[in-house]
Amino acid sequence: MRVVGSTEDEQRPVFDWDNLPFGVTEESLWPSLHDGYLMRVTSDRLERTARLEFNVPHLREFHKIQEETTFVFLFEGVNSVRILHNMHWPGKLHWPPGTPREEMIRLRAEYNAKARQESISWSSFETDLTDGKLEVEIADASLVCGTKGEIALKLGLLLDSRNYHELFVRSEGAEIQRGSGERLTLEEFLQFGISYWDAFTARGREQRAAETNVDET
Numbered sequence: 001m002r003v004v005g006s007t008e009d010e011q012r013p014v015f016d017w018d019n020l021p022f023g024v025t026e027e028s029l030w031p032s033l034h035d036g037y038l039m040r041v042t043s044d045r046l047e048r049t050a051r052l053e054f055n056v057p058h059l060r061e062f063h064k065i066q067e068e069t070t071f072v073f074l075f076e077g078v079n080s081v082r083i084l085h086n087m088h089w090p091g092k093l094h095w096p097p098g099t100p101r102e103e104m105i106r107l108r109a110e111y112n113a114k115a116r117q118e119s120i121s122w123s124s125f126e127t128d129l130t131d132g133k134l135e136v137e138i139a140d141a142s143l144v145c146g147t148k149g150e151i152a153l154k155l156g157l158l159l160d161s162r163n164y165h166e167l168f169v170r171s172e173g174a175e176i177q178r179g180s181g182e183r184l185t186l187e188e189f190l191q192f193g194i195s196y197w198d199a200f201t202a203r204g205r206e207q208r209a210a211e212t213n214v215d216e217t
Contacts, residue, residue, distance in 0.1 A: 027186065029141035031193030032056065032071070038136040038157060038167075039070060041126045043081065050075040050169055053179070054138070062196045070179035071189065075151065077172025081122050083157075084166045089114035120165070135160055143186070149173045 036056035043050040052073045060069055093111045095104055128134050140156030151174040155167040176184045 024144050024146060027143045027145070027190075029143055029190070031190050031197055032059065033138045033141040033155075033193070036071075036138045038129065038138060038155070040130050042130065043078065043122075043126065048076065048078050050078045050081060050171070052169070056193075059192050059196055062199065063192065068179065071184075071192075072177045072179060073153070073174060074177065075153075075169055075171035075174045078169065079172070080168065080170035082168050083120050083122060083125055084117045084168075085120055086115045086164060087118050089116070137161070139164065145186075 033054060033056065035058065036054050038052060039055045040053040041050070052075075054071045054073075056071065059065075060067065089111060091111070091114070093108065095107055099107075125134075129136060137158040138155060139158045140154075142154045144152045146152075149172065151169070151171050153167075153169040153174075157165045157167055159165055176186065176189045178184060
């Protein structure tokens, strides 16, 4: 395990998504962020902060909250931000006519395995997003909290409905707010999504039951 520094306070693991301490639990943010949008990212290197603002229209509609309401993640003591993009291998993916499906799956897996992760400029991403040059949909989202309050965030992002990127933030702490400034615990934030998906599932069951009753009659 890699450690940094030489004092007692500094001799601890680097807390990052690629180097998580043993025993920490990954918390999926999918219930409240899936199908939402990352609207703005602003950071202050002097203050070591980063602010990520999310728009999740279906949660606003379900909970009947104000149209302009967003969710905000505020990170303090930020010590790492980065965005990675999977670049496809430039070779050709090809199979002759009549190739069995299993062989096609194998060839595609080999092709995908040759992709290369490349970093892009955080500052440029920040500017383009804030200026409205990008539409960024949330495809996946997870959070890990350390025993000393450290935070590691990972977002799967779909840029302009085409290009998949991964965004990472590592900080000494964070808080979640509604756009109005009201603070939310992680559990309260997740409950916004959980209640929506519970209702969505219940509606599906009711619809299938109604269709079954119609067929039986």
